Amino acid sequence: MTVSKKDMPNLLDKLIAEYQVIAPVKKDDYTVFAPIASGADAELGAGNTKLPAKEIFFPQSETLFSYRVDQEGAKLDAPLDDQKRALFGVRPCDARSVKLLDNVFDNDKFTDPYYMTRRENTVMVGIGCNSPSGTCFCTSVNSGPFDTTGLDLLLVDTGDAYVVEIVTEKGGALAQKLGLPVASDPDKAAADKVKQAAAVACRVNTDGLKDKLDVNFHAAIWDKIHEKCLGCGVCTYLCPTCHCFDIVDDAVDCNGCRVRNWDSCAFPLFTLHGSGHNPRTSNKERYRNRIMHKFKYFVDNSNEIACVGCGRCINNCPVNMDIRVVLEDIRGSEARLDSR
Ligand code: SF4
C-alpha cells in the first residue's frame, strides 16, 4: 500500500472525520504532538517531537475523580476518556515506549483504567526514521529506526510517497477503511532499500551492563557519575518511558477532586517520608536510581530495558549529561565494585 505525499493531507482529513487525530505540529523551532483540525497541519518530516507521545495516554496532570458531599450524601464522578484517537506520525522509539508503559499500567497485579481506556481507543500509525539524529541510539536498546513494536501501521518514506505496512489487525482494518491501495513489488523494494540505508550505528554497547548493575549498587563510580547533574528533572519529564506520578487531593481549585501528576525521581521530595527521613539523601542516590530503574529494575520486573534510545535526555539536559557516556562508564567500571 502506498500514499503519495501530496495525497497525505487528504488521507488525514478522512481520518479526522472519524478520529481525533494527534500528529506532530510545528511549534517555534521544534515539533510537538497536538490534535489537528486539517491534514495540512501535520508535520511528518521533521524528525522526533520535543515531547514524547506518553502524554496522550498518561497526561502530565489528570483528574482521576471529583467528589462532592451534600445533604444527600457523597457523590463521585470518575469519567474515563474513551475518545477515539489516531496517533499519527509517531516515531518507532515512542511507539515502543508505549508498549513498555503497558507493563506498568496493565500487569498481573494492576490495571489502570484511565491509561488503558485511552490505549484501547487509540490506533497508532508510525513513520520510520530514514535519517536518525546523532543522539538516537535505538539500535542499542533492542529497537531500530523501523521497529514496529507498539504500532498498528508503519509508514516508510520512499521519496514522493509513503509505503504503508500493516502491523496489526487494527491497523489492517484502518487501512481498509481508508481505501489504501496495495503496494507494488517495486514500492516494497524501495521501502526495503530505505530501511537498509537507515541502519544506525550502535552508539552504545549495553552488553554486560545489567551484570554490572546487579553488583555495583555501592560502587565508587556513583560518587563521580552524578556530579554534573542539577536534579532539574528535565530528563525524566521528556523521557518517553519515565512514568512516576504523585496523587493529591485538591479541595480548592476543583472543589473536591483527586489529581494524578507526573513526578520525578530527580527531585529530593520524591522519596521524602512523612517522618522526615529521606532514603535518597543526595543527588548521587537519585541519579543512581534513574539509571538502575531503566537498566536493572525494569529488566528484572519486565524483562525489558526502560530506555528506547530517543536521545531526548541528551538533547535537553542543561548541563549536557549524556546517558550514552554514563552507560559506557558503568560498563567500563571494574568488574565487581560493590564493596563499601
Ligand atoms: S536533565 Fe540533566 S541536570 Fe537535569 S536531572 Fe536530568 S541529568 Fe540532571
Ligand code: SF4
Ligand atoms: S533515558 Fe533518555 S534516551 Fe532513553 S528513552 Fe529516556 S529520554 Fe530517551
